[in-house]
Amino acid sequence: xxxxxxxxxxxxLGALIDHGMGAFMACPICLKAGRPDVRxxxxxxxxxxxxxxxxxxxxxxxxATCGESNVKVRITAPAPPHPNVx
Ligand SMILES: [Zn+2]
Numbered sequence: 001x002x003x004x005x006x007x008x009x010x011x012x013l014g015a016l017i018d019h020g021m022g023a024f025m026a027c028p029i030c031l032k033a034g035r036p037d038v039r040x041x042x043x044x045x046x047x048x049x050x051x052x053x054x055x056x057x058x059x060x061x062x063x064a065t066c067g068e069s070n071v072k073v074r075i076t077a078p079a080p081p082h083p084n085v086x
Contacts, residue, residue, distance in 0.1 A: 014050025027063040
């Protein structure tokens with residue numbers, strides 16, 4: 001399976017939210033990984049501004065489990081629609 005790709009113009013929080021993209025975070029300390037809540041992205045956008053560019057930046061997100069602030073965040077594509085599934 002190839003890595004899911006996403007349009008290269010998505011490089012800010014605002015674009016991320018507008019395109020319905022998600023994020024996947026992984027903690028290097030307690031190894032907990034998961035998706036931050038969408039509301040967390042909204043709150044980040046409110047805090048940092050929708051123009052905050054996340055390319056090559058460290059996300060100001062803390063691990064909900066151990067409080068580690070150096071979590072890795074990857075942008076993920078939205079779940080693909082399944083037009084054949086009702
Ligand atoms: Zn952690």
